Amino acid sequence: MTDASRTERPAGRRRPRQSDIARVAGVSQAAVSLILRGTPSGMALAKETRQRVLDAAEELGYVPDPVATRLASARNAxxxxxxxxxxxxxxxxxxxxxxxxxxxxxxxxxxxxxxxxxxxxxxxxxxxxxxxxxxxxxxxxxxxxxxxxxxxxxxxxxxxxxxxxxxxxxxxxxxxxxxxDYVSASADVVARLAAAGHRELRYLREHDQAPASDDRQEGVLRGARAAGMDTAGLVARTDGGDLDTLLRRWLDEGVTGVVVEQTDTGAALAGLGAAVDRAGLRCPQDLSLAVLGAATGTRGRAPGGGAAFSGFDVPMxxxxxxxxxxxxxxxxxxxxxxxxxxxPCEPVEGGTVAAPRSAKKNT
Amino acid sequence: MTDASRTERPAGRRRPRQSDIARVAGVSQAAVSLILRGTPSGMALAKETRQRVLDAAEELGYVPDPVATRLASARNAxxxxxxxxxxxxxxxxxxxxxxxxxxxxxxxxxxxxxxxxxxxxxxxxxxxxxxxxxxxxxxxxxxxxxxxxxxxxxxxxxxxxxxxxxxxxxxxxxxxxxxxDYVSASADVVARLAAAGHRELRYLREHDQAPASDDRQEGVLRGARAAGMDTAGLVARTDGGDLDTLLRRWLDEGVTGVVVEQTDTGAALAGLGAAVDRAGLRCPQDLSLAVLGAATGTRGRAPGGGAAFSGFDVPMxxxxxxxxxxxxxxxxxxxxxxxxxxxPCEPVEGGTVAAPRSAKKNT
DNA sequence: CTGAAAGCGCTTACAG
DNA sequence: CTGAAAGCGCTTACAG
Known part of the structure; x- marks a missing residue:
């Protein structure tokens, strides 16, 4: 490749390289490399020479080419x-x-x-x-x-x-x-719901598989067992059919709280929120809602109200x-x-979890 | 650097390169490059030769080194x-x-x-x-x-x-x-306020200087003049003293609408919003408020209500x-x-601009 | 203490 | 149609 063919650079002046510095400073290109990198051998050179090289580099506006640096097998930061x-x-x-x-x-x-x-x-x-x-x-x-x-x-x-x-x-x-640590954080959320008096919960997760979802589910199950809840039928996926129908069934079954996971797509939470809205339910008055993993600063607002979601934050x-x-x-x-x-994930109090209606008396 | 020092590779076998393929296929390394890249010259080679190279590459599990590729090409992408x-x-x-x-x-x-x-x-x-x-x-x-x-x-x-x-x-x-195009967009906002019946407006800009702020101001002035408004005293800066005092003065002067610029800091808007809140004013009932340049998706909510700001979006x-x-x-x-x-900036209808009280009758 | 040489793994003009 | 050579911009052993 000729030099001319490389010079497609508009104004024409190509980047200075070590050999340019070498020419200006009157040393070899290798010496320039040594000096610029500040290696022991470089530092050992005559102070006067070093300065000449440093000055030339400054004057030419030299910046090492990261690709070349890396190919020659060093680091490029x-x-x-x-x-x-x-x-x-x-x-x-x-x-x-x-x-x-x-x-x-x-x-x-x-x-x-x-x-x-x-x-x-x-x-x-x-x-x-x-x-x-x-x-x-x-x-x-x-x-x-x-x-x-x-x-x-x-x-x-x-x-x-x-x-x-x-x-x-x-x-x-x-x-x-x-x-x-989604497992601990999720278990903790369930524990807080249990402490608020909830006995009948459901967990809604995304339909696809991912470590982050698996961990949340494990935490939910662990928390439920620790609270002495029945874990059969506890977990549902977003592909488990129409969410409106699902929500209605849950209410019929006496569910007082729903835990939902928040992932990058936010599909589960958005879907459930819409269903809750359509059902005319308010959180936490009619239903407690906890979210697993909204990130600080990006959290949404609960349906039927302006409260921040209860749950935990992912320390992104x-x-x-x-x-x-x-x-x-x-x-x-x-x-x-x-x-x-x-x-660890930070627990978030939020405003979408309260004591269930039937348990309002105490707890 | 010796080859040994480069071989930090766990399994020990170094990545195949073009010269390895060349040896196996019995051609030159350059030919391998040509063939693998599918260049015209590469395609022109004997079909039989090409196949031998392709097979060897496949067999060795060859993948080009992106670092070397970039160094040898003029661009690094x-x-x-x-x-x-x-x-x-x-x-x-x-x-x-x-x-x-x-x-x-x-x-x-x-x-x-x-x-x-x-x-x-x-x-x-x-x-x-x-x-x-x-x-x-x-x-x-x-x-x-x-x-x-x-x-x-x-x-x-x-x-x-x-x-x-x-x-x-x-x-x-x-x-x-x-x-x-802040100039046009800002002029347009003023035009809309004028069309809604506002005659007495004020514009609040950030105190520092920047092209983006200068353009907005020019647009506001242009819009005001086009609407036949008095531009004297139209522009105020955030460093013009206490915003509460400023706001009170404006109201005394019969101001019915305020235009404020939204920049990266958001200082002007935040400050004004707070002042409006403290004054117990609602937008747009008591005061129309237009914002110059909130970005889509990052816009805030108006004080004393949940309406989106009227103004325009910056097509970031x-x-x-x-x-x-x-x-x-x-x-x-x-x-x-x-x-x-x-x-061009997209106009945003929003909900913070309405006909002024005194002009409610028509327009 | 200093300099010339080889090499990183590619691309591409150029000569047979 | 094919091959050998130079070069991309660096690093680093190695020889003076």
């Missing part, structure tokens, strides 16, 4: 963030925004730039295309997240020893992650921050603590 | 996004989120990855440090945004012919941008998308259209 869902959903309310915020914050604090791998190059739907995932290699390491994550392309990265961290718990053994921002820290430890080759971490 | 404000404010409501969303969306659609330059590496406060800005050169081009933008470091980039685009209108000649998402398109054209060296673009 870039962390990747790869999402298997829409990174920026149109509906702000149900986004991963807080996670991004946390990742960005910590990356900045650690002097790392962030590369957003925005799904697949051509089709967002093919974000799990192995070739698409491979792109993350330009970074020193990568963060992954999304409700559903393809295992194959990630396994390859793992085999190759490429450092990465999941945001969200994973089942696959050995894979580093920073997740939320903190998950993002901690994932960056863990990734950096992995890149450095020295994980300081556990490589699989579960962060 | 990375776009920068540099913010001179907090990229991810904690308060989601007043964030640039929709712009980010648009940028991410279009970048993904165009097969570009996004590098988030999170202010300065060490101190967010020094985001306007020239050295910090220089880092953007690692990308093929860069998007800039923020209410206040330092001119010096950018000028330097322009001199060097580095492709970049501002999100938001700029005064500096020649600088490419994608902004919003579309600005983000269009800025990416323009940047890509600049990088390719062939801007298809204007390099300075103003996008």
């Amino acid at each position: 870039m962390l990747g963030l790869y999402t298997f869902s829409t990174t920026f959903p149109t509906d702000v309310a149900h986004s991963y925004y807080p996670i991004l915020a946390g990742v960005e914050e910590e990356a900045g604090a650690q002097g790392q730039d962030l590369i957003l791998f925005t799904g697949s190059a051509r089709a967002a739907a093919r974000a799990d295309d192995p070739a698409a995932v491979r792109r993350v290699r330009v970074a020193d390491g990568c963060l992954f997240f999304g409700r559903h994550v393809p295992e194959e392309p990630i396994r390859r990265l793992a085999e190759d020893g490429f450092p990465f961290v999941y945001i969200g718990r994973r089942d696959e053994p050995g894979i580093p992650y920073v997740g939320a 921002r903190e998950m993002g921050r901690d994932a960056v820290r863990l990734l950096l430890e992995l890149i450095a080759g020295a994980p300081g603590g556990a490589t699989r971490r579960l962060l | 990375m776009l920068g996004l540099y913010t001179f404000s907090t990229t991810f404010p904690t308060d989601v409501a007043h964030s640039y989120y929709p712009i980010l969303a648009g940028v991410e969306e279009e970048a993904g659609a165009q097969g570009q990855d996004l590098i988030l330059f999170t202010g300065s590496a060490r101190a967010a406060a020094r985001a306007d440090d020239p050295a910090a800005v220089r880092r953007v050169r690692v990308a093929d081009g860069c998007l800039f945004f923020g209410r206040h933008v330092p001119e010096e470091p950018i000028r330097r980039l322009a001199e060097d012919g580095f492709p970049f685009v501002y999100i938001g209108r700029r005064d500096e000649p020649g600088i490419p941008y994608v902004g919003a 998402r579309e600005m983000g998308r269009d800025a990416v398109r323009l940047l890509l054209e600049l990088i390719a060296g062939a801007p298809g259209g204007a390099t300075r673009r103003l996008l």
